[in-house]
Amino acid sequence: MTPHPFIQQGCALVTMSTGLRAQSLKELRQGVSLASDQCLHYHFWGRLLRPQFGEADFANDFAAWVAGPVGDPATAERLNILNPSHVPSFEDLRRDILDILDDRLSREDFLSWARADRDFFFTDAAMIVFDTELRAHSPAELASLVENASQGSLFFHFVDARRRTPDHHDDFSSWLVHACEDPEDSPRIRALRALDPFLLRVTELRQRVGAALRIGEEEAPA
Numbered sequence: 001m002t003p004h005p006f007i008q009q010g011c012a013l014v015t016m017s018t019g020l021r022a023q024s025l026k027e028l029r030q031g032v033s034l035a036s037d038q039c040l041h042y043h044f045w046g047r048l049l050r051p052q053f054g055e056a057d058f059a060n061d062f063a064a065w066v067a068g069p070v071g072d073p074a075t076a077e078r079l080n081i082l083n084p085s086h087v088p089s090f091e092d093l094r095r096d097i098l099d100i101l102d103d104r105l106s107r108e109d110f111l112s113w114a115r116a117d118r119d120f121f122f123t124d125a126a127m128i129v130f131d132t133e134l135r136a137h138s139p140a141e142l143a144s145l146v147e148n149a150s151q152g153s154l155f156f157h158f159v160d161a162r163r164r165t166p167d168h169h170d171d172f173s174s175w176l177v178h179a180c181e182d183p184e185d186s187p188r189i190r191a192l193r194a195l196d197p198f199l200l201r202v203t204e205l206r207q208r209v210g211a212a213l214r215i216g217e218e219e220a221p222a
Contacts, residue, residue: 003175005137008157009153011128012130018122020121021120022119038125046125048155069120071116127160139217154206158197170193
């Protein structure tokens with residue numbers, strides 16, 4: 001039986017000002033405590049949808065600001081190792097950020113209250129989702145779609161899916177289970193669900209997802 005096709009979606013983020021901004025570590029701490037989950041999501045994941053030239057030095061916007069305009073590389077490194085893939089909710093992530101900032105602020109030294117040379121602006125982002133009109137009917141076809149997918153499509157199906165779906169799995173592995181009847185412990189499913197998109201650049205994520213979907217393909221005859 002032909003599986004129900006995989007419907008490839010794309011997405012784009014529309015950013016909006018929250019009205020919150022920070023000029024010091026103390027104000028950053030206050031802003032993080034008030035920011036919405038969507039705001040935290042943007043400042044950790046938004047880099048995957050923003051144009052970039054070269055590889056970013058920091059994995060989230062908070063770490064980048066603390067390292068640069070604030071001039072506190074040690075605290076920036078602590079913020080940089082936070083991985084939203086490894087915490088159950090954004091409230092847990094918020095708590096981790098606040099714990100790091102509280103520890104830093106407890107020293108009450110110059111950097112605790114000094115003004116940065118550039119403000120940090122807390123940003124919300126609304127996601128616009130659209131149908132690319134591309135379809136896949138087999139894992140091989142899906143691999144081909146992924147290997148040519150836009151950043152927005154990869155973000156929607158592999159990053160956003162883990163936040164919006166009840167089982168917190170990516171759309172690709174879920175489609176293999178429900179449409180292609182791949183068992184949950186199949187090599188393709190295991191390979192897809194072992195990927196951590198937060199640790200990968202978009203090009204690396206595209207390559208690894210495509211390779212995972214091609215596991216089990218028969219070699220072409222010589």
